[in-house]
Amino acid sequence: MIDRKLLIRKFFEENTLVGSNIVSFNDFIENQLQKIVNDQKEAIPAVVPPEVEEVKFEFGAISLNRPTIVEADGSERELYPMEARLRNLTYSSKVFLEVGLIIDGKERERAEVEIAEIPIMLKSKLCHLSDLNSEQLIDAGEDPEDCGGYFIIDGTERVLVYLEDLAPNTVFAKLVDSGPITHKVSLFSAYDTYRIPHSIDRNKEGLFLMSFTTFSKIPFVIIMKALGVTVDKDIVDLVDHEINDDLYINLYEALDIKTAEDAQEFIAKTMHLALPRDRKIQRVVYMLDNLLLPHVGRDIKSRKAKARFIGRMVKKLIMLKAGTINPDDRDHYMNKRVRMSGDLLEDLFRTNFKVLVSDIIYIFTRGVRRGRIIPLASIVRTKLLTQRIKSAMATGKWTSGRQGVSQRLERDCYTNMYAHLRNVVSLLEASRESFEARELHPTHWGRLCPIESPQGKNIGLRKTLAILSHITKNMSKSEQSKSIKTMEEIGLKPFD
Template identity: 80%
Template sequence: MIDKKLLVQKFFEEHSLVDSNIASFNSFINNQIQQIVSDQKEAIPAVVPPDVEEVKFEFGAVQVKKPTVVEADGSERILLPMEARLRNLTYASKVFIEVGIVVDGKERERTEVEIAELPVMLRSELCHLSGMNKKELVGAGEDPNDPGGYFIIDGTERVLVYLEDLAPNTVFAKKEKTGPMTHKVSLFSAYDTYRIPHAIERNKEGMFLMSFTTFSKIPIVIILKALGITVDKEIIELIDYDMNDDIYINIYEAIDIKTAADAQEFIAKTMHLTLPKDRKIQRVIYMLDNLLLPHVGRDPKDRKNKARFLGRMIKRLILLKDNKIKPDDRDHYMNKRIRMSGDLLEDLFRTNFKVLVNDMLYIFQRGVRRGRIIPLAAIVRTKLLTQRIKSAMATGKWTSGRQGVSQRLERDCYTNMFSHLRNVVSLLEASRESFEARELHPTHWGRLCPIESPEGKNIGLRKTLAILSHITHSTDKSEYKKSMIAMEDLGLKKF
């Protein structure tokens, strides 16, 4: 007979209830920070000294050290979490980055500079408590049974709650119950920190109209022609569906648009931009390349792939209209993603690192205008990035405009603390009815607690992970690319 209590005991000896969140933070430190810096790669100031043609700032390796504190006399030593609590300090690590200055193709200087102090999650790889046994934890002033998974900001324990969001880059089809539109397919196209909503709707006349950013209800065939698919036969092949009235109607309505330039000019007119004609066209091309389905690509050579993706969306819309598929269940947990501390900090760091780079360029260019060359160490303002990250984590106001992302850790009792560390909060506003989103879904079974949710306007929007649920992490982009190359070598073809 299996001893169930022993099984549960052994499980929790090997797994913490906050393992997933700690692993997410570790991934952010070990992978995401370097990836963000590598994506930036370099920065080129517009103003340079008179005897110089080009100056470049190049960004290299990132190093994150364990938490320390600098005393009034200038001495530096390790900082433990209990001291941070007692002295109202932030338990944070210094982040260093390798920066080089290249003048007219020749490297003049390369040094490691401090760019920020980053709050550290307790029990993560950077935390001094990591790897300590019970006796050592007691000696450090800690409860050996404390799981970690939270931060200390100005002496206050704060937790980044899990955010429940729709899966990005996933197409959802639905029937419209009211209004001039009958059917709709939509998705959030995600790239870096951007999440751009896209939608293709069918009106009662059978026209397919697309909206994204400032593009509002543009006929989809004109979008396809603006991407370079100007032959009607190619458009039909992209949709890959038996010819029906809707396809005929949409192609006929765009019959006067012969070239990609005609389509781009048509779109520019619908946007009502107060710009010269050529600037309007440039703006349309920029939006097609950078804001239309950015997850597919952001280069002119990716336009055909974007057209193929739109063809699949149109086909899905027609299948729904012909009752050959059912509307997608947006509340199915297959269509949800949980964003943990690493994901949230990645968004915060990426946005504010760009602010830091722009500030570096501003300081350098200001010095050039005044006839001075500022040393590299003086160009980087460490406090700028530190204060912006610390402010977001202290107030809970995130770069996306979302509030309440960071919350004060509830210590009413031991079990309540665990509950708070495993809270899952929906991005939907509490003031909206959203009955279906608040209801229990069969796919919550084993993943979310069916009972624990607050009364009142947050009911069903604030949930808690089930005791044995575990959150996996997204695949690293480099590993994904390796897998794709391997599959292509085996004969797999891209759509």
């Protein structure tokens, strides 16, 4: 017979109630920060000195130290959480970035500069408390039973709540009860901090119309041809090997479009761009390569893969109309993702790091116009990134206009504190009815508490993790490669 008490005891010996959030923050510090810098790689100013052909800023290794404080006399020492609380300080670490200034292919200067201060989660790897035993924690003024998982901003304890969102890059099918549209498939294509909604609608005439960004209700066959799939048989093969009435109607409607250039010009006309013809085509091509399904790819080489993905979307739409499949249940927890502190801070840092890079270029350009090259130590404004991150975490106003992401930690009682640290908040507006999203779903079993939800307009939108639930983080590229290799070894082949 299974000793359930032993299993529960072992679970809490290896995990804490906020362990998932701490792991997520550690991953952000150890991996995601460097990944964001690597994605940026370099910055090239448009304005250079008269005698110079090219100037380039290269971004290298990023590093952090443990929280410190600089006193009025200039001395620097370690900062502990209790002192930050008492003195209304922010418990944060300095972030250093290796920056190189390359002029005409030769390195003129390379330095490790401070770019920001990032608040540190209590009990994470960079926190001073993570290495202390119970007696040392008491000496530091801390509760040895405190789980951590929160931040101290200007002396105030704040928590980043878990955000519940639809799974990105996943196609959802649904029936439409009213209007000219009868069936619909949609997804959020996610790349970096961007989430671009895409949809393909089937109208009452049987036409499949695709929309994303400023592309509105473009026949899907036109999109396929604009991506280079100009032969009707190839389009049919990407959707389904057997042609049906709906597919035939869509092919017939685009019969006059023979080449990719014709399709791109057709799209440009529907967008009503006030530009010369060549500029219109360039704009359409840019949007196809960069804004259409960016999670699939963002260059000309990914066009075939994008056409294949659109074919799968259309096939799902045809199957939904034929009754072969049922509409997707968006409230099924398989179709949800819970975003933790590391994910939220990654979005925040990525967005504001781009602002910092733009500011570096601006300061360099201003110096060039004044006839001098500013040294790296002076070209990076540390307070810019620090203030933007600190402001977001102090007010809860996040990227993309989200609010309430950061909240003041409730310490009314011990259990209430834990409940707040394990809150899962939906992105849906509380003012909307959204009855299905508020209801208890069978897939919540074992993941979310069926009882713990506030009364009033937030009921069902603010939930709490079940006691034994544990959230995993995304797989890294190396982990993905290892899994793919394992699948290939057992005989599985990649989809083509």
